[in-house]
Amino acid sequence: MWLFNSSIGRKVVMSVTGLSLVLFLLFHASMNITLLFSQEAYNMICEFLGANWYALVGTLGLAFLAVVHIVYAFMLTIQNYRARGNDRYAQEARQEGVDWNSKNMLALGIIILGGLCVHLFNFWFRMQFAEIIGHATGSFDPTDGAAYVRYTFSKWYYVAIYVVWLGAIWFHLTHGIWSGMHTLGASGNTWLPRIKVISNIFATLIVLMFLSVVICYACGLEPKLKDSCPQQTECCMKDKQDCCKAEKAECCKAHDEACKQACEQCCKGNCEECCKGNCAECCKAQKPECCKEGAECCKPDAECCKAEK
Ligand code: HEM
Numbered sequence: 001m002w003l004f005n006s007s008i009g010r011k012v013v014m015s016v017t018g019l020s021l022v023l024f025l026l027f028h029a030s031m032n033i034t035l036l037f038s039q040e041a042y043n044m045i046c047e048f049l050g051a052n053w054y055a056l057v058g059t060l061g062l063a064f065l066a067v068v069h070i071v072y073a074f075m076l077t078i079q080n081y082r083a084r085g086n087d088r089y090a091q092e093a094r095q096e097g098v099d100w101n102s103k104n105m106l107a108l109g110i111i112i113l114g115g116l117c118v119h120l121f122n123f124w125f126r127m128q129f130a131e132i133i134g135h136a137t138g139s140f141d142p143t144d145g146a147a148y149v150r151y152t153f154s155k156w157y158y159v160a161i162y163v164v165w166l167g168a169i170w171f172h173l174t175h176g177i178w179s180g181m182h183t184l185g186a187s188g189n190t191w192l193p194r195i196k197v198i199s200n201i202f203a204t205l206i207v208l209m210f211l212s213v214v215i216c217y218a219c220g221l222e223p224k225l226k227d228s229c230p231q232q233t234e235c236c237m238k239d240k241q242d243c244c245k246a247e248k249a250e251c252c253k254a255h256d257e258a259c260k261q262a263c264e265q266c267c268k269g270n271c272e273e274c275c276k277g278n279c280a281e282c283c284k285a286q287k288p289e290c291c292k293e294g295a296e297c298c299k300p301d302a303e304c305c306k307a308e309k
Contacts, residue, residue: 008183010076015180017069022177022206024062025169029209036216038223039146046145051131059128070113077106108172115165122152146225153217162214166207173203 003009034042049055126138126148140147152158177199178192186195216222 007076007079010072010079011183013068014072014076015183017065017072018176019180019184020065021062021069022173022180022202024065025173025206029206032213033209035146035149035213035222039150039225042146042149043144046127047143049128050143051128055128056132059124066116070109073106073109105172105175108168111168112165112172115161115168118161119165122158123148149213149217150222153214156218159214159218163211166211166214169210170203170207173206174200177202 003013031045032042034045049058123145126136126140127142127145130137130142136142138148140151153162178186178195181195181199182192186192
């Protein structure tokens with residue numbers, strides 16, 4: 001009850017949940033560093049942490065910590081707001097010496113929450129959730145985390161969103177870590193300044209670990225895939241890199257679909273012939289005139305693509 005009713009109890013809950021979430025971030029960032037050395041090794045970790053019972057227990061525990069931390073953040077903010085009452089403007093003025101980010105913890109928390117929703121949609125929904133429900137929710141295999149990372153950071157707007165998000169996380173952590181430790185008892189003129197320095201170093205380290213992956217993949221500096229499945233190149237002409245292993249079927253299906261659509265226009269219905277082997281070349285231009293243009297490949301009549309190659 002003390003944890004719900006008293007102000008110090010609520011702060012203890014905020015600190016314990018917040019510091020536990022920091023430990024998760026450290027684990028998550030360490031796992032992600034693998035992406036800088038080997039995409040295959042990262043996927044092995046993703047497979048290991050898929051929808052197994054221990055990963056699901058971890059996810060539920062994490063969700064519980066996050067929800068409690070967020071609910072208590074709102075409760076504490078409302079409590080502080082009420083306690084200040086009419087005097088709150090005077091209070092603001094007296095607090096001028098307080099760090100910028102300690103006064104903005106709730107605002108930073110809301111930005112972080114928004115970023116987290118985008119992040120969970122990009123990754124968790126397409127990976128662990130897809131495994132739980134048993135069918136794909138994204139374009140790649142649910143255990144192919146590296147493919148989702150490559151895809152996400154190939155888009156400039158996601159790179160921008162993640163940089164802003166990680167900036168907000170850095171501000172939130174530099175204040176949150178020392179403040180949480182202070183609430184749990186670390187204090188004194190000697191230790192408090194030290195704890196603040198340790199918090200800054202820790203927050204910077206975690207954020208740099210995440211950021212290095214974003215920058216590396218955005219700049220195309222990721223480690224190359226060992227098996228690039230050259231035998232599938234005729235099937236998946238666009239995304240050769242992603243045309244591996246379990247993605248093959250998906251990738252070929254997408255290609256066949258695209259080819260059929262192109263054939264509908266350019267080869268007047270002779271889709272099956274047109275999609276075979278080199279005749280796909282005929283459809284590349286994806287316009288009705290392609291049969292005439294590619295005269296050697298496709299004779300200029302309705303039967304143009306049929307077995308000509
Ligand atoms: C470059 C940055 C990041 C990358 C590449 C990344 C990648 C991923 C991937 C691939 C997953 C899915 C794992 C799976 O379901 O098997 C995931 C899940 C998750 N990420 Fe991140 N992440 C990044 C940053 C962050 C940050 C900064 C946070 C927190 C503020 C975060 C919180 C989470 C959470 C809560 C999950 C769900 C975990 C679970 O299912 O148990 N991630 N992330």
